[in-house]
Amino acid sequence: MTTLLRRTLPVLLGCLLWAAAAAAVTVRLDPSFQTVDPGMTGAISMVTDEAVAIRTAEITLEVDPAILTTMTCTPGAVFDGVSCFIWEESEELSTGVWHGFAVIIGSTCQTAGPGELLHWEFTTGAEGVSPVTSVEVKLYSPDGLLIPDVTVDAPAAVQVGDVSDVPALAAAGLALAPNPFNPAVTLSVDDAAAGPARLLVLDARGRRVATAWSGTLSGGPAAFTWRGQDDGGRDAPSGTYHFVLLTHGSAPRTARGALVR
Incomplete structure (x- = not known):
């Protein structure tokens, strides 16, 4: 048994050290x-x-x-x-x-x-x-x-x-309140899939304005807030905005609302 340990222990220690050193x-x-x-x-x-x-x-x-x-x-x-x-x-x-x-x-x-x-x-x-x-x-x-x-x-x-002509971006699956909003709006979903997700904000022409939220969902109800700013922290102008929630393994959830300043 002692001989076996002497032979295998360095290998086991090497594997453990490599695993410990390998960060996520x-x-x-x-x-x-x-x-x-x-x-x-x-x-x-x-x-x-x-x-x-x-x-x-x-x-x-x-x-x-x-x-x-x-x-x-x-x-x-x-x-x-x-x-x-x-x-x-x-x-x-x-x-x-x-x-x-x-x-x-x-x-x-x-x-x-x-x-x-x-x-x-x-x-x-x-x-x-x-x-x-x-x-x-x-x-x-x-x-x-x-x-x-x-x-x-x-x-x-x-x-x-063009997003304005795409039926798939008709409001579907995301609740939005208040609407119109100034400047913040809350978007919610009752049955979000578990896993990585991202909430995009697009303007009326389909150009990305901001990533309102990015992270990992635990599954079930979820709520997100957009405060009416682009990714650079600048106030977005009044207008119609599309919201697209992307989650793993399911179709995009979308909503549409009006920012009125």
Whole structure:
């Protein structure tokens, strides 16, 4: 037993020390919101702001297949300059569910954040707003070990066409009060899905004004407040605003209200 412990203890201690040293890593989808004309192409990136060494980046995304019809994944900018072979692949696992990865083949090579890990290009179809949500994300260390606690901070969204003409952005699923409002408004939902979420504020032309809230929902009732300011802290002008709540695995919840100053 003593001999067995002498042989296995260093390995166990090494694994424990690596796990303790591997801090949680957050990645994000960038841009969090964009507008693309019907029939055109666009791009969205998986990015980390953290200094993490990796050999492999992998993610599975879910989109509205009627709005985003095809998606192709390639290695992000952090893989530029890697001298070893990079194996890249993307495929549609099921309707609207896309899997992509980039793997460095060669034990002498690695890359690291911060920066773009994966680059997705998509083509657009029908007009509307498609959430882009992460089903699963994985990063592997230069030693080929799965890095624990890798999460995506919140869903993103792609709007195809003019929001004022998109039936999908008719008020649906979000309660809004008061309406009209000046300057603050509260938005609420009775049955929000658990997981990462983001509440976007768009102007009447579909341009993003602010991210009113971003975080993780526990599921069930939830309420959010927008105080009538853009992301820079400037007062938004009077007008009609659209609110889009993006949650994991469910359709966008939307509301529309008027800011009157």
